[in-house]
Amino acid sequence: MDKVLIEQLEVSTVIGVYEWEKQQPQPLTIDLAMDIDCTAAMQSDDLTDALDYARVAELVTAYCNKEQFQLLEKLAGELIRLIFTEFSVAAVKIKIRKPQAIENGIAAVECFRTREQMN
Numbered sequence: 001m002d003k004v005l006i007e008q009l010e011v012s013t014v015i016g017v018y019e020w021e022k023q024q025p026q027p028l029t030i031d032l033a034m035d036i037d038c039t040a041a042m043q044s045d046d047l048t049d050a051l052d053y054a055r056v057a058e059l060v061t062a063y064c065n066k067e068q069f070q071l072l073e074k075l076a077g078e079l080i081r082l083i084f085t086e087f088s089v090a091a092v093k094i095k096i097r098k099p100q101a102i103e104n105g106i107a108a109v110e111c112f113r114t115r116e117q118m119n
C-alpha cells in the first residue's frame with residue numbers, strides 16, 4: 001500500500017494528567033503515515049486525486065489548538081478518527097512525542113488503526 005507521510009509536525013495543545021499541565025498549552029511533535037492508493041495521482045499529476053498533506057496538517061493543528069485531553073493515547077485516537085472522517089485513507093499510524101514530559105528522554109505514544117478497526 002502507498003503512504004502519504006507528515007513528519008515532525010509541531011503543534012501546541014493542553015494535555016496531561018496533572019493540574020499544572022492543564023493550565024497552559026505545551027508542544028507536541030506528531031508523525032503521521034496514512035495508507036492510501038496513489039495510483040490515480042501518479043497518473044493524473046492532479047492534487048485533487050491525491051491526499052493533500054497540507055490539508056491534513058492544517059486539520060490536525062487546528063484540532064490540537066482547540067481540544068484538551070489528559071492522555072496522549074486519547075489524542076492519538078481522536079486524531080485517527082478525525083482523519084478517517086475527513087479523508088479516504090485506509091489506515092493511519094500516528095506517533096506523538098511529548099518533549100517536556102520527562103527530563104532525560106522523549107516520551108511518545110505510537111498507534112496504528114485501520115478504518116475497519118475504528119468502526
Ligand SMILES: Nc1nc2c(c(=O)[nH]1)N=C([C@H](O)[C@@H](O)CO)CN2
Pocket residue numbers: 015016017018021070071072073098100101102109
Ligand atoms: N502512557 C502515558 N503515560 C503518561 C501520560 C500519557 O499521556 N500516556 N501522561 C503523563 C503525564 O501527563 C506526564 O506527561 C507529565 O509529565 C504521564 N504518563
